[in-house]
Amino acid sequence: MPEMFQVLPPVEALKVLFDQLSPNVMTENVDTAEALDRVLIEKLTAPSSLPSFPRSTMDGYAVRAKDTFGATESLPAYLNVIGEVPMGRGFELEVGLAQAAIVYTGGMIPPGADAVVMVERTQKLDAKNIEVLRAVAPGENVIEVGEDVKEGEPLFDSGHILRPQDLGGLMALGITKVTVAARPRVAIVSTGDEVVPPEQTPGLGQVRDVNTYTIAGLAARSGGIPQQKGIIRDDYDCLFSATREALDTADVLVVSAGSSVSTRDLTADVVNNLGKPGVVVHGVAVRPGKPTVLGVCNGKPVIGLPGNPVSAMVVAGLFLVPLLWRLQGLVKPPARQRVTAILAHNIASVTGREDFVQVRLVERESELRAEPIFGKSNLIYTLVKSEGMVCVPLDSNGLHKGERVEVELF
């Protein structure tokens, strides 16, 4: 007989789990060059101004702007060229009255000068003299000290996921090391007397392990480090010792449960004995995925997934993904990619439960249509053939053909 589930909506179930976890984030100090897509766990301000010297944005002549005032093609300003500012070095001379110095894009504006005349707006008279054919304003074609970022200016908040341009911005200021969230190690244990490793040819009644690989993929995409712990028999002692050992060297334990009611109870029993408080949620108002187990054992979160491939993916998306981001210091996981589409068929549901339905996306008459792929939640290929999922919310009893729906891509 099935046990009575105390079934919580997914959002509430997640809250119950999070409430049992320490708010502390495990961190590590890494090279900025290696920190792409990591979550920054420090608040950074600019240690110095950028640029640290005024720079030219053009190839041309650094001048005192007022020496060019009124200059035109017919009435040019005459300037004396005192030298060339070499790239990557300073300049010993000061640009004085009616003087100019050759500068290149990115080069330093020498003392005395406050603007740059583009080379195209000048005419060379001889090696030492030029005509300026158009006036420049003070600051024209110049990047001022601190124009990019000023010393002490806030750069990043804690919880920022580092993008390619952020690495560049940090390097520009000489911040070559950063404190980021440690990547959570996710131990994945598959159970089931019928489950065999993929490289083995299944005998009669046997199936190959699927969930270890789908869950590892999801964990990796959420910043986790998957640890594949193999397949454990549906036996309390075996499962208990395998999961206890797995938790020792992991930050999160995922048990892909056997799919029958008896083996579901096994996961809950094991979680209750692995550490305190044990199971905190047993059963979630979601389909597929109702027989989900959420637990915490001595500070480490444990997720018991239903054995069906589709249920396992849906539940891992609802709980493992936000959990991994939360362990990396993010209150809200990064938004998954979504598109809006027209629903091609009705989806029936019942209120009081979130339903997740896989859909294929089809472009028809320049309109994106979401075609539900109905199929038993045991079928891995309904996931393979779909491009995303549609959620029927808790308070809805279904979605109608022709409705605009949000499709979360995966």
Next chain:
Amino acid sequence: MPEMFQVLPPVEALKVLFDQLSPNVMTENVDTAEALDRVLIEKLTAPSSLPSFPRSTMDGYAVRAKDTFGATESLPAYLNVIGEVPMGRGFELEVGLAQAAIVYTGGMIPPGADAVVMVERTQKLDAKNIEVLRAVAPGENVIEVGEDVKEGEPLFDSGHILRPQDLGGLMALGITKVTVAARPRVAIVSTGDEVVPPEQTPGLGQVRDVNTYTIAGLAARSGGIPQQKGIIRDDYDCLFSATREALDTADVLVVSAGSSVSTRDLTADVVNNLGKPGVVVHGVAVRPGKPTVLGVCNGKPVIGLPGNPVSAMVVAGLFLVPLLWRLQGLVKPPARQRVTAILAHNIASVTGREDFVQVRLVERESELRAEPIFGKSNLIYTLVKSEGMVCVPLDSNGLHKGERVEVELF
């Protein structure tokens, strides 16, 4: 004096580059478990049917459906229980007339049976006999052989990027190795007499290297393996020998050019001498990023980026990203994440050029607004402070405040 650019629109420039490349894709054979986010370069069909035996989707009794026809709570069908189908094994007996066998979710349906009665719809009379309280139809609560996928059915086309569920689907069929595109090795050379490594304190007139890191990040996100080749002086011989060496062990060469006109010519000269045909595009109708160099040297693509951080990112996004996907067998790169937003200010442009403007996204009165961040393209922090880019198309002379625009996130 600046050279005359033969300026092509970005799409055409990319086509010129692609036309010079071999259509062949370099591949490697990898473990499916390690193939997340890799591009599959083979067409796969199912080597066998899945499941390979009929499975129960419920805990209950495997029966001959017709033996239950007409059964109700008041007039149940009486069946004789001949045994239990163990998980992961076959069953030696055949279910005959008025017989039943205990089955668990995921277990095998024994010979003779064609449906499963849920345990909740039965009543136990004694160890060997049950009452069935509701009829089942043939096939009810059963996954038929091949219901997930049939032997010979197409699974994936070449060019598919492998997702977590795809790995699971492959493993389910015992496909533990796959042929995927090799990850292109991207050698990144920074040039500039003013550029110093980030760990060094810049002297007067010097700046730290930024582009090596932003480009490495972009390359990694596009499936490439960045190889950081350091900073090379603005000198033909130095650049030539450094890039020739870099190309030897890379599939793509990116030169982040010095920003002055003279050093831009340097990149083009070097590319023309590294191999045939050399430079194929010099100058692109894009802002920022006009002085882009695209070349092919003995079959290997070379991209000469403008030195400014923003220009370098824009140009790498337009050319390096699709190039890397193309080298991995994708004609079209995967869609970048986009959102629609209301433009908060006018953006001026000119026709005949694509303009890319960084924007910050701000939620105001439940409406997403895109606020352009105007700034010289030399400023890395305009990229850091923005969440995406808006493109002003080739044939437009600007976008208006209040317009709905597509923002490509980065």
